[in-house]
Amino acid sequence: MRVLAAMSGGVDSAVAAARAVAAGYDVTGVHLALARNPQTYRTGARGCCTLEDSRDARRAADVIGIPFYVWDMADRFHEDVVDDFVAEYAAGRTPNPCLRCNEKIKFAAVLDRAVALGFDAVVTGHHARLGADGLLRRSVDLAKDQSYVLAVLTREQLDRSIFPLGDSTKAEVRAEAARRGLAVAEKPDSHDICFIADGDTRGFLAQRLGEAPGDVVDALTGAVVGSHSGAYQYTVGQRRGLHLDRPAPDGRPRYVLSITPKTNTVTVGPAEALEVDRVRATRPVWTGGARPAGPVECEVQLRAHGDVVPATVSLDGDGLRASLRRPVRGVAAGQAIVAYRPDPAGDVVLGSATITD
């Protein structure tokens, strides 16, 4: 079987490629050039998409002994991930760009091109299990589990995906990298958003969306309690950096409850007002198989690395509804709701959808 290993220049994808070779696949390494100007993206120690990462990926491919190429995905990445990221914030939502990149780039544009070129599957270094039963499960390393950002993949996409790291902890992956002589063994994990060079998401958005001053309104009294320079700079559940003019009457901290782009208003209120026990979502993807016929008892996760809550998920027209067994705070529109079926052999991803409210 001919497989294409997506190599970011980090330790995970390098070990994944090496394991694919060890498993007997005919492996070709590809580094995705995602930056229109590679200098502007994060340096190798912190993210992806830099010249240093490209070199690290090439060097890892040399050591593993596989052919290596760089694919220019910058235009697609900007359209489908970066522009989408900005548009989502402008619409008052909180997107997850890694999830979008998996959905549109790694397991779409890259996978489609790979298949057209005669490859059978794409190999990545995501921490998730995808075994012979075809089910996507959490990694054994729950701290590093990435099943949440893979839950947007369809059955067809998963059928052409290989995740060799799901049965290993990050520590085991690093140890194996060192054993295999891969120089990236000690390379720091990537964090934050790769296309925001300095980690300043607000500044990045302000640059693209411009200043748009508006009011911060108290949910209980309806009074204007502050001002902002752009509603897109806020996320539901946020407490810090609100710069309110007046403290709440009861002196308790206030949180962002909602963002209304139409009136350019940020609404704040007490912590308990953040609590929701019902979530609606759109564009469901049934990763774990067919679209369920009726309500599903499962566990849901409402953001990356977020807590898991028991819930009943039901179909609702084109979308779905989830009734949570206990209230959750800080659920933001634009994030994904991912449904899992608890399983001792690794919780199984049933599907996902994009939270609307």
Next chain:
Amino acid sequence: MAYLDHAATTPMLDEALEAYVATAREVGNASSLHAAGRRARRRVEESRERVAAVLGARPSEVIFTGGGTESDNLAVKGVFWARRAARAERTRVVSSAVEHHAVLDAVDWLATHEGAEVGWLPVDAAGRLDPERLRAELAAHGDRVALVTAMWANNEVGTVQPVAELAAVAAEHGVPFHTDAIQAVGQVPVDFAASGVSALTVTGHKLGGPTGVGALLLARDVAATPLLHGGGQERDVRSGTLDTAGIVAFAVAVEAAVKGQQEYAARVAALRDELVERVRQAVPEVVFNGDPDDRLPGNAHFSFPGCEGDALLLLLDAQGIACSTGSACSAGVAQPSHVLLAMGADDDRARSSLRFTLGHTSTRADVDALIAALPAAVERARRAAALRTPR
């Protein structure tokens, strides 16, 4: 493996490799005054004479360098600086749109950092320069032109330029003319004096010598300000301890390549013509790029409509066939060829191109391997490229 990328680099000739190893075993710095130094110096000077003799230059006109990029930079920047130092109004550089990056980027650097104006000479659809365009350029700006630089033969599409005519036009206006002849030496007849050029770049690894050694032939009446300062080697134009073994091997290779040029060109051009014919049969819609007649004997350059060159390269590479697309940026991303764009190709055609270059070790088996793999690769590359159409 079918190695069809001789224009990138070609295997060293046995005699050059042997000369390299034998010389590298000897100790001696050619600048030292003792016997070991004198021996090294003698090897260097003998090599200089050999290179000069076969390329129609005087030994004193041969400046050994660290290769083609250095020679091009020395010619472009060094002659610009020296000519401007002599007369301040000489701030214009005339170059062609199809130069190798070693010239192109050096010219751009002068424009960005030294305030140079650039007159870019266009090419026709075959990649050929028109001496009349140079005549018009020099008639308009001749007094202000520091130098003209135009390659002897194009590294991508293989078109051979009318260098002697171009040099004659430059000479009418008393402007030094540099030519990057890296792809030409050993492939087509190259005679420094007879061509009338003032400066000529040649490098070792394109003609069977080692990588990292080359020369700039620089006419004695043309001054160049050094890029490298130090021990004052090479007429004070190129400081740095002479690479005796590299220079000896380079001279052996230059001599062999130039002496064998006619026989080589006849054999390789026949094989190239066969390759072109068989590619056309295998992929009828292929577009053959470059000048059909005035071209390098080993060069075959095609556009494959509906394909991306980098996808084809990957697929052929997987079948053991080495070829080349245009240039890639420092991150390794394929760029549309500036040469094809200058020839009037659109972005798609520029991205769909592939270069096959034959050399002294090429055989019919290499062509057979290419033809066996090409149709399936084109088919797949086309499917991949179709995905790019707007969603």
